[in-house]
Amino acid sequence: MKKKEYLKLSKNKSFVFLALTLFWVSCDSFRFKKEDDQEDTVVAELGEQKLYESELVAITANSTTPPDSADLAERYIQSWIKKQLMIRAAGNEGNYNEAELNRKLLDYKYALIVYEFEKSYIDQHLDEKVSDAEIKQYYDSNRDNFILKEIIVRLNYVKIEKGTTQNEKIDKILKSGEENKQGIEELAIKHASNYFLEDSTWVKFDDIIINTPLYNHPNKVQLLRQNKLIKADDEDHTYYLKILAYKLEDQVPPMEFVKEEITNIILNKRRLALADQLQKEIYNSAIENKEFKIYE
Incomplete structure (x- = not known):
């Protein structure tokens, strides 16, 4: 079967995942002191970084039994230590351009913001009703895609x-x-x-x-x-x-067999169209209001 057409917005998911990963790593390296920190027990320490008991309580809150909580806490502590060691090793050994890293982090942040903005717009405007006539028309026009x-x-x-x-x-x-x-x-x-x-x-x-x-x-x-x-x-x-x-294999299946697949393809096309429409509306509005200039 030929490659299906997927929503280009999904490509942003890789950016979103990487952005969140960087965010979590960086957040683990810094912890804002709270007023009650002096009463919060340190359960693990590596250099200047400390893991507090209150963080474990939040992690194990949904555990059903004390043994489960203890096992989850132990695994989290080991994971925290390994991550801190990797962060320290990367900082000591890596040859990084800080300005370039900050630029990439901003790119990921903006990609996430745009993704959520587009997703919200699409969710509000997407017509999820797909008629049998639309499905049949797509099936008749793309039969070879469904071998x-x-x-x-x-x-x-x-x-x-x-x-x-x-x-x-x-x-x-x-x-x-x-x-x-x-x-x-x-x-x-x-x-x-x-x-x-x-x-x-x-x-x-x-x-x-x-x-x-x-x-x-x-x-x-x-x-x-x-x-x-x-x-x-x-x-x-x-x-x-x-x-x-x-x-049999290499034959065209009945429309009923691929009906759900075609429905998803049509909906993804609509999502793409809405994302493109949003971008054009914002761009045309900016031109009309003279919100940007391009210099020779």
């Missing part, structure tokens, strides 16, 4: 213990070729160990047979082509698969 990489099927699947009196009934119903969904469902609910009877839903074939003797079948394509009713046994169970329809 299957695995087999999908519509089927009735029943797993039942071997040797029960119900095996013969299920076998007879499934072999009859007549639609008797109610009869299959009643038997499955009462007697089956597992079943899947959503016969209008397309699913991945491997997801259905993963815990059956069929999973390692050497030729699943031939299996589907030659059998409308597949039956397999292991030591304890019999597995029935009534194949209603299938699509």
Whole structure:
């Protein structure tokens, strides 16, 4: 399947993560003294940096038992020490341009601010309703983008213990070729160990047979082509698969199978359009109000 179109705003996530990482690291190196610090017990110390008991209390507040709290506190202390050692080593050994680091930190900060601003605007203006007509139009125009990489099927699947009196009934119903969904469902609910009877839903074939003797079948394509009713046994169970329809690898899947994926693509396109619209509105407003100048 070709690469999907994703919201370019998501690219800012890497900036956001790095900005937060730098922020946390830098914040760990500084701690503003509070009025009650003199009563706060130091639990770990490295150079001028101190870890206080009040910080551990906040970390372990949601632990359910004292052993859990103690284990979490110990792991946090070890993590804090390792991080402080890395900060000290980086400061001593690293050859850094402080002005360049500050510029990058500002860039990350501004990227985060812009990301949150755009996200808020998009959340307020995004129309999340996608019609079936829009989905069909996108599907018809981009069918080659949805080539299957695995087999999908519509089927009735029943797993039942071997040797029960119900095996013969299920076998007879499934072999009859007549639609008797109610009869299959009643038997499955009462007697089956597992079943899947959503016969209008397309699913991945491997997801259905993963815990059956069929999973390692050497030729699943031939299996589907030659059998409308597949039956397999292991030591304890019999597995029935009534194949209603299938699509093979390298074929185009039915629209229903990719409907959710197409919906997300359309919504992402709308998000991109809104982000672009916001940028243009702000830029055009700045031009109209003569808020910036460009010098030759």
